[in-house]
Amino acid sequence: MTTTSSAERIGSGAGYEHAAARGTHYIEEAVRVYLMRDPNGTDTWVVDPASFDEPLCSDYNQPLNPECRCGDSADCNRVRWRMAEVDLPDGEELMFLLAAARGYTVIKTES
Numbered sequence: 311m312t313t314t315s316s317a318e319r320i321g322s323g324a325g326y327e328h329a330a331a332r333g334t335h336y337i338e339e340a341v342r343v344y345l346m347r348d349p350n351g352t353d354t355w356v357v358d359p360a361s362f363d364e365p366l367c368s369d370y371n372q373p374l375n376p377e378c379r380c381g382d383s384a385d386c387n388r389v390r391w392r393m394a395e396v397d398l399p400d401g402e403e404l405m406f407l408l409a410a411a412r413g414y415t416v417i418k419t420e421s
């Protein structure tokens with residue numbers, strides 16, 4: 311079985327510049343991905359299984375917008391609160407977001 315993602319590549323630079331160039335609000339969040347020492351005993355990091363199947367924990371506790379360049383704080387805050395209702399990704403969904411942001415395509419193979 312093969313799974314792919316084709317989400318938009320945003321590119322490099324500051325996120326608020328991309329939002330401003332498109333005339334949209336820059337609303338930011340941050341998530342925590344839990345890592346753990348390799349359970350096979352090697353001194354390497356692996357992703358803790360707790361990072362999958364549930365939304366990742368916010369590092370901010372709520373979406374933020376202080377970097378937005380829109381100049382319309384009322385509308386910006388409305389959008390910010392709408393984004394507070396959008397589930398954060400779990401680890402697998404985050405993998406697709408990271409891949410798309412850098413122009414990669416993710417392919418899952420059964421082995």
Ligand SMILES: [Zn+2]
Nearest residue numbers: 335378380386
């Ligand atoms: Zn804004």
